[in-house]
Amino acid sequence: MNNVPAKSRKVKLEAPDGPVPHPELFELIKQWRNKKASESEVSHYMILHQKAIVEIVYHLPVSLAHLKELKGFGGRKVERYGEELIQLVKDYRAKYNIVVNDYLPVEKPAKTEKIDTKKVSYDLFRSGKTIDEIADERHVTTQTILNHLSHYVGLGELDILQFIDQDKVAELSRFFEENPSAHKGDAKAKFGETVTWADIQMVLKHIEHTKNTN
Known part of the structure; x- marks a missing residue:
């Protein structure tokens, strides 16, 4: 039987940055979440945030009590989805013969240098x-x-036209110029499905950069 190294849990601590452990389980939970969201006709994050999935695959909880201790899991979410999530974890652990003492205290890992997640995305984009x-x-x-890359549009290190066409930039820019107190939601209500939230964020950063350089 294949053995997959089990990951120690860190009760009430956020899973560390870095590669996501147990990618197979990560994808299984994502698929489960997407199905639930589709059935309920709600956004994916209303069912389970991405960070909450990372918590599960890092700690591999097999009890509701353990699940409650993880970041992002309140009583209502555990009550509604806990049993199904725990079963997914149990099946995965059984498949790979992963055995973890769920209540064994572990030492905190040494602090690692905080990663600038925006910079990581930027470097990958610049690499092609x-x-x-x-x-x-x-x-x-x-x-x-x-959203990460919009930060660099705001710094002038990326050209907004790499992401949005000129007409859309002009339209959104004009809207915010004519409505200086408008928020992102106002723009989304105005333009509807013709623009995305990312489009709006990019244009706001572009406007910010333009103002700072004039």
Whole structure:
């Protein structure tokens, strides 16, 4: 039987940065979450945040009590989805013969230098990777990657036209110029499905950079 190294849990501590452990389980839980979201007709994050999935695959909880101790899991979420999530973990651990003493205290790992997650996305983009490739590699949404890159649009290190066409930039820029107190939600309400939240964020950063350089 294949053996997969088990990961120690860190009760009430956030899982460390770095590669996501147990990628097979990570994908299984993502698929479960997406199905639940589709059935309930809600956004994925309303079911389970990406960081909460990382917590599960890092700690591999097999009890509701353990699940409650993880970051991102309140009583209501555990009550609603806990049994199904625990079963997914149990099945995965059984498949790879992973045995962990769930209540064995562990020492805190040595602190690692904090990673600038925006810079990681930026470097990958500059290396030639696409938005989808970066999102897949980092196990986050394309929206998250675009938000990271918008930071560098605001710094003038990336050209907004790499992400949005000129007409859309002009339209959104004009809206915010004519409505200086408007928020992102106002722009989304105005333009609807013709723009994405990432488009709006990019244009706001572009406007910010333009103001700072004039």
